[in-house]
Amino acid sequence: MSTGTYAQTHETILNRGKELFLKEGFERANLREICRLSGVTTGGFYRHFKDKADLFSALVEPAIQGLQAQYSASEKLCFSVLEEGGIDEIWKVSVEALEHFVSYIFDNLESFKLILCCASGTKYADFTDWMVKREMKDMYKTYELLEKKGIAVRRLPEKELHMLTHAYFSCIFETVLHNFSKEDALQSMKTLAEFFSAGWRKVFGVGD
16 A cells, blocks of 8 residues: 555545444444445555544544643643733733633634534543643632732632533633524633633632
């Protein structure tokens, strides 16, 4: 098999697999059907992917890694601003970071539909919880930085912080689950940012 043919077959399996996963979900998608749609034997499939889960990972990992990189960059910027400025500046930066976050999701929409709507039975089924855990770590670091700057802050119990953070990401991901356009999603993020910024200020006991 030539390199070109291998690459073409690989791309075909990715595309047909994505279509079937989006239609049926990971658990219901049948490997034999993926092979049939791709025009390969089961043995031919295994020359490209270890199993159905490996194919799913190949479809979503690039988008997840890109989101993680963007999140890390925004995280670094937010803490830099917080260390140098005040509480008002961090809200502004957070709103911009949220808009970039959602823009990235909608620029890779099919991948995130797979992750959020079709991943039951895969290691990506807890993607929202992964985001929540990472955000909570940032919340605890925010507590410490505010206190270091002499800004009194009310620390929420862990369960309450988890509940509110999960609600925040659930609202973001609703735009994917309910087929928002990118324009409508970004507009909704302005409302979401206003709502949660006011809420965080209130429960943290900071700002106006």
